[in-house]
Amino acid sequence: MRRTHRDRRRKSTKQANIKASKSSTARNTGRSNKRKPSSKQVSHVKHAARKNSKSKLQNKPGSKKLSRLHQFQVKFHPEPVVSVIIPVMNERETIGNVIQEASKAHEAVEIIVVSNGTTDGSDRIAEKMGVKVIRYERPLGHDVGRKEGAAVAKGKILLFLDGDIVIPATQLQTFVQAIEGGSDVALNGFSGSTSRPNVHPVVLAKHAVNAFLSRSDLKGSSMTAIPHAISRRALEVIGLDALAIPPLAHTIAIKRGLKVKVAQIVEVGRRNRVRTRQPDPLEKMIVADNLYAMRWLVEQAGKRGGFTDLNRRRELVR
Template sequence: MPRKKPGKPMRQQRSAVTAHARSRYKHSLRLRKSGKTEMQGKAKLGELEHRASEAGYLAAFRHAECSLSYEHLQSSYWEWFREALDTKLSWRSILSISMAYRHGYNMIAKQPMLGIPLPIRGTVTAVVSASNEEKTVAAVISELCRLPIREIIVILNGCKDSSFQSIERNERVTVISYPKRLGHDVSRGIGASLATGDVVLFTDGDIVLAAEDLVSFLLEIDKGTDVALNDISPYLPPFSKQDAVTRSKMFLNHMLGRPDLKANSLTAVPHAISRRAISVLGAQSFIVPPKAQALAIVQGLAIRAPQSVDVVRKNRIRSGNVGAGNEVAQLIIGDHIEALEAVMGLQGSRLKMTRLPRSELARRRNRR
């Protein structure tokens, strides 16, 4: 008997099976290609790390008769990196290569270097704000000294403990002590006005962050970004459980056309800014961090959040920053209101929210 042609449902079913198989095949090809690309990327990075280790060894060997130092490690690394590598590498790749170079250098050095060399073209200033941090501020400065930072400005405000005495002095550290408590934000504004570096990194004296966690912020500003924020998004609860401070940060960024920044803000450390940002915004603006961020967005400055550093769980618990509607929360929310007022004065009360006529609103409602 002649074979019957399959009916329409059967043809559709076969077509669907064929389409599914074709889709699975293309997907497997993409996976193989991406896996191959990933392996090639790792192999390339491994090769660069090997070259860096050899270069570090040779740099130390040639300079062994002189005293090996972190300054020489940094200068020799930057010279080698500039001639041998592509500066468009990610910060993670650069950090891996830097560590490999230091490993090779330390094979010759009698006393191993703990500092991290980085390919930074400009100069760097770090600003540390502290109030009664005798247990941690010295460790904070010690980690900063592991980076190519030219000056470290420590602003002590209202300290009644031994914070001042706990700081070990060296040619890079400048300590400024105020008898009355100014608050972290005012301290950062003072630090920004005193800083001379092309890159200015901000951190607090109560949170000890490893030097490795600060690298991305320095590299981000050095390559042209104006404001590098800490991406705290992974450490925040779902929206339904977020507090008023977090929602204020998200609301401000959304209203200014930067929802991609989420709740990331200059209120959280670590963050870094460029010399251009200080020139455009003025050092005084950083006394109110949300206002400085809002004006930076309005002025078209480049703002990114290159890395996530967990400072949420490490934040020191104080009497003024716990509980709903606490003193610190009220201050930060007030700062966001001030930020909105400032940009509304420049862009109008609706900011990025375009007003639609009633006819258009009705038409959109009817579409639903």
């Protein structure tokens, strides 16, 4: 029997109504009209999701490196020759690499990480790598971690680093070798630029202190910059407390006759963390530290800091 145009139209309308009804039911109940996938299909989808999630995690910057570094273990030495002291504050992206390079600074090395109010897990990464971790829940302040690490160090040589600057082991070895060769303090020769029209205040302050100490040969080298190393004798002469104020430690070392020399130039300026806060409070603190060191020198050497007044006869005009 031939279908009329009216029959075909009636059938099409009926199918559309059924489809609309199903769609409305799905919207109101939150259930889909699609056929429920089998357990095998569900398992396959879950596996793909886990694989995709893992892939995304691995593609995050530094995640593969972090995973490998967690497996790296620092060898324990009961009688270390070198103690590497690393203050850390939220530097999980770099601390693993810093530790790995530091572990190769000498055959007998101990690594001490001072967790300075860390909240990002940097301390846990260090601990998993087998190093000694000293924890402080609240930030100690800049450079105080050096003092705390030195207080528990066992080595004859103390090597100071920062947790956010990775320095190759071959360069670190130069500082250790300088102390083994008879120096008491081995400095980084990085001085900062003095050729610019506006020289950075910290650079000026470090040059001024060395000039005041009659050690212009050191230019802007200072115990402020890492890496630097000191002997056990230097630690005893300088004192623990002064390590928390690096320019003061530097000044005491030179004033008391310790052998201070530049071991190598390590360009740390560009590797340093970019500080967006202006004015930079750290800049003012370091300048103030250098002024504090100058004041100490004047107090020790007299009001002219040990410099002559030549032939001035001031008493004649009073």
